[in-house]
Amino acid sequence: MEIESKYHISNFIPDDPSTRRFNGPESITGGDTLVIEGMRGEHYDELSLSIHPGSTTVVIGDYYQARTEIIHDIADAARSGDNKNVSMPRGTTIEYVTPAITEVDDPTMTLRDYFLQARSIAGYEQAMAELWATGDPSDIDEAGRMQQKFEDAGGWTADNDIEQIIAGLRIRSNDHDTVDLDTPVGEMSSGQVSKAIIGRALYSQAGVIIMDDPSVHLDVHSKDWLAGYVADSKKAMIVSTSDMRFAEDVGTRVVEVLDTGLVLNIGAGVETYSAERKRLIDGWIEEAERLKEDIDKKRVHIRDFLGPAAEKTDNMAQVLRREKTNLARMEEEYEAMPGRKLIDARNKRVKQRTFAAGRRSGDIVETVENLVIMYDNEEGETTTIEVPHLDVRRGDKLAIVGPNGSGKSTLLKAIAGRTDDMMIDGMAKQGASVTMEMYSPYTTLPNANYPLRVLLGESASDPMGILQYWGFDKQDHYDATPEDLVHLDEIARAQFALIMARRPNLLILDEPTSYLTPKYQQRLADAVRSYDGTLLVVSHDPYFLQELDLTGVVNMPGAGRTDF
Structure with a gap:
């Protein structure tokens, strides 16, 4: 949809040179590692695809059953070696990571041995030691061959390489966590084991790594590290993901499964992809x-x-x-x-829905005066953000813009009262009759055993219509509880459905498109554009911001306001 804008999109393009984009195909080198021809599944139509070393194919789409089925079918066919639809060079190995795997075969194995198993390093080391120990001259050549395999597999640097992956994925949850290379995997938490499974796949010598929604188990810092690792890897990668931000970071080719089961196979950058x-x-x-x-x-x-x-x-x-x-x-x-x-x-279009204010707020929705926010960044350093003055009035639709690290999301959290991880001096005060709802990629759904339709029904007169708008249009969706939702795009859409049902007059959105596919990014923009309340939004996506009919921007740092 083309929206005539009264301001230029460059107002919202961040001045951070690391703007997230799909990597271009120029990073692809070498011949095919995996070729898929005419593969079909229960939930998707024909898929043909060539996977190259150094490339990452991201599988996206609202139809998560189809995404998961594609990933599972490719992995099964590649491992079986006798599927007519999938071929790869002899000797190519694969690693398959799925959210369903949260345990390892031998929980008594140490974390070090679990990783080393992926490269057969422990076996080479043991064989080498046994051959040298015999003292038999006839074993010297074989011992030398084992030593060469040990070296080629990275045996001498194994501990350091594994430690880098452990640190990157944050398998140690904090500085007081005692997990080390000698910790039995069975003594680790399920979240740590899930990260270890991902880390082991990365450490392996597999030519192809296939991952189904790996970011489900990861915090934001682990996810950013994984994105960097995958983008720089020389392996062939296939990643199904419900996290569009992650897809943008790592993808050299896009496979999108539509609701109809049709498969779009597009090798392109993000603009060309669209x-x-x-x-x-x-x-x-x-x-x-x-x-x-x-x-x-x-x-x-x-x-x-x-x-x-x-x-x-x-x-x-x-x-x-x-x-x-x-x-x-x-x-x-x-x-x-x-x-x-x-x-x-x-022809089966869903009825348009919009966010709506349930009641009228006062003229002044938020007042910020001499606000100083202090918090520890991911390096453990204290960061300070100062906002001398900001008034938010009823009906404002403001984008908070600025470079990475300038405090955009932190300001939103302070306004929303989510200040547990920060120290506050000064004033951030809500006005009269304000009812606020905030969306953030890190917000969790209510911990309830009630179906979504019941949770929405507490606030909305038409919960089923709202659920349908956000893609929950099947019977199993109507009966689903928050605990049943595991995919990030589902969780995000459920959060928007709940917010829509609650009818706040102050809507705060922090990176709202991160987990939404293009279809639901458009639905979100359509629902926000006609919102009759007050809006504060942070987004890395300038095209999304351009569609919201904003009334102004707040420039960080400093929170200087520019009205349109």
């Missing part, structure tokens, strides 16, 4: 519409002309039979077209 996605979908729809128009014309021709004429002559009866056969062939062709599915989905 344009190519639109080109493919529009092309499929136009092709199907042309054929449907021909079918409709032929039906009318048969009904109004050939049918009556066939009753008069044998020749026309023969023509009628031939045209009916042609019509049946055209109808069969239409049913198989991807555009037909897209047209059907388009």
Whole structure:
């Protein structure tokens, strides 16, 4: 959707040179590591794909069952070695990581041995020691070969390499955590084990690493480290993810599964991806519409002309039979077209929903005076943010903008009263009759055993309609509790559904598009644009901000305000 803007998009492009984008295909080198041809599943249509060393294919889409099935099918087919749809060079090995795996086969194994097992280093070391110990000259050559394998597998630097991965994934949860290389895996928490499973796959010598939603188990710092590791890796990677920010960081190729089961296979940067996605979908729809128009014309021709004429002559009866056969062939062709599915989905459009203020707030929604915020950053250093003055008035729609680390999200947290991890001096005061709701990628759903429809029904007159708008349109969705939702995109959409049901008059959004696919990013923008309350938003996505009909920006650091 094109929105005419009264300000230029450059207002919202961060001046941080590390703006997140899909990596371009120039990073791909070498021949194919994995080739997939004509693979189909229960939840997705045909997939053909070539995976190269040094590339990362991200599988995205709202249809998480299809995402997971694709990843599982590729892993199963590659490991079995006898699937006609998947081929890879002899000797290529794979590692498969899924959220369903939270335990290891031998919990008595130390963390060091668990990692070393992925490269057979312990086996080489033991064999080498045994051969040298015999003192038999005939074993010297074999011992030398074992030593060479040990060195090639990184045996001499193993502890250091493993420690780097442990630190990057933050398997040690804090400075007081006693987990080390000699800790039995069975003594670690489930979250630590999940991180160790990811780390072991990265440490392995597998040519292909396949991961299903790896960021589900990771905090923001671990996820950022993993994104950097994957982006720099020379291995071939296939990653299914519900985290669009993570996908942008690591992906060299995009595979998107649509709700219809159609698979879009796009190798492109983020701008080209969006344009190519639109080109493919529009092309499929136009092709199907042309054929449907021909079918409709032929039906009318048969009904109004050939049918009556066939009753008069044998020749026309023969023509009628031939045209009916042609019509049946055209109808069969239409049913198989991807555009037909897209047209059907388009015709089942969900009713537009919007965020709405349940009651009117006072004229002044938030007042900030001489605010000083101090908190420890990820390096353990104390960071200070100063906001001399900021007034937020009823009806304001403000984007908080500025470079990374300037305090945008921290200011939102202070305004929302989420100050447990910071020290505050000065004033951040809400005005009269303010009802506030905040979305953040780190906000959790209510810890409740009630279905989502019941939780929404406490505040909304039409909970089912809101759930449908956010993609919870199947019976199992209606009965799902917050604990049933494990994928990040599902959790984010459920949070937006709850906020919409509660009808706040102050809406605070911190990186709201991080876990949303393009379809739901658009739905969020549509719902926020017509919001009749007060909005404060931080987003790394300037295109999303451009669609919100903002009234101004607050520039960080300093919180200088510019109204449009």
